[in-house]
Amino acid sequence: MTVSRAALVDLLGALAYGELSAFDRLAEDARTAPTLASRAALAKMAGAEIGHFRLLEEYLTGEGVPVEQAMAPFVKALDGYHASTAPHDWLEALVKVYLGDGLAVDFYRAVAGFLPEPSGSLVRQVLADTGHSAFAEREVAAAIAENRQVRDRLALWGRRLLADAITQAQYVVAEREDLAELFVSGFGDLSGIAVLFKQLQKQHSRRMSALGLA
Structure with missing residues (x-):
């Protein structure tokens, strides 16, 4: 299929800002x-994420597009998602890294x-794994083995992350005409996009199970 330059720049710009944000969050x-x-x-994970950001920056620069320009349309939505899902402690932060990044990986x-x-x-x-998967599974499993209330709290947190992430993704697609056209063409039609979101939910459930939060 033919992909327009504007749609590709949008997609890579959104991914670049996601990687930059991931670096910020992991460092914090x-x-x-x-x-x-x-x-x-x-x-170490934060270092890997900024490495991914640089790959996207180099590619966009080679295409004559400043990475700041490509990222700009997605700052408000992604910052809004992170503000609304700010973790309250170390375990919530770890679950967010694991589940939130997992959703992004599945989507892209x-x-x-x-x-x-x-x-x-x-x-x-x-999208290469930065090593957080096995680390998060070990840390969360150890924590919930000691305290059932922690497990219940993190399970609710995981479900909220899914709902907020899908809401923001739908908002971004609706706001960016070229991206919307890319997704409709790539997945066949609007029903194809609906199937994609169902698949994202299934993968999210699988990761919840891996953490012991299903």
Whole structure:
């Protein structure tokens, strides 16, 4: 399929701001880690995220688009999502990293399937696991094994993250005409997009189970 330049810039700009925001959050969350080992783990993840951001920055610059310009339309929506889902403690922060980033990975990986090269390969490279999955599963499993109330609280938190993330994603697509056209073309029609969101929900449930929060 043919992908317009405007749609591709929008997609990569949204992804770039997501990576920059992930770096900011991980660096901040690292300071609340309960141990030096946990702090170091999140700091390493933050370093990986800024590396992904630089890949997108280099690509966009090569296409003659300043990364700041590409990211600008998505700042309000992504900042709004992070403000509305600000974690109250270390465990909520860890669950947000694991589940929130997982949703983003699932979404962009689906989109990468119909992008032209080298854009598709770039998106898949940026989606590489930074190592947070196994780390988050261990940390959360240990915490909820000791306290049932912690498990119940984090389960509610995980469900809220899904609802807020999908709401923001729908808002962004509605606001960006070129992105909306890209998704409708790539997934066939509006029903195809609905199927995608159902798949995202299923993957979210799988990750909740992996954390012991199902």
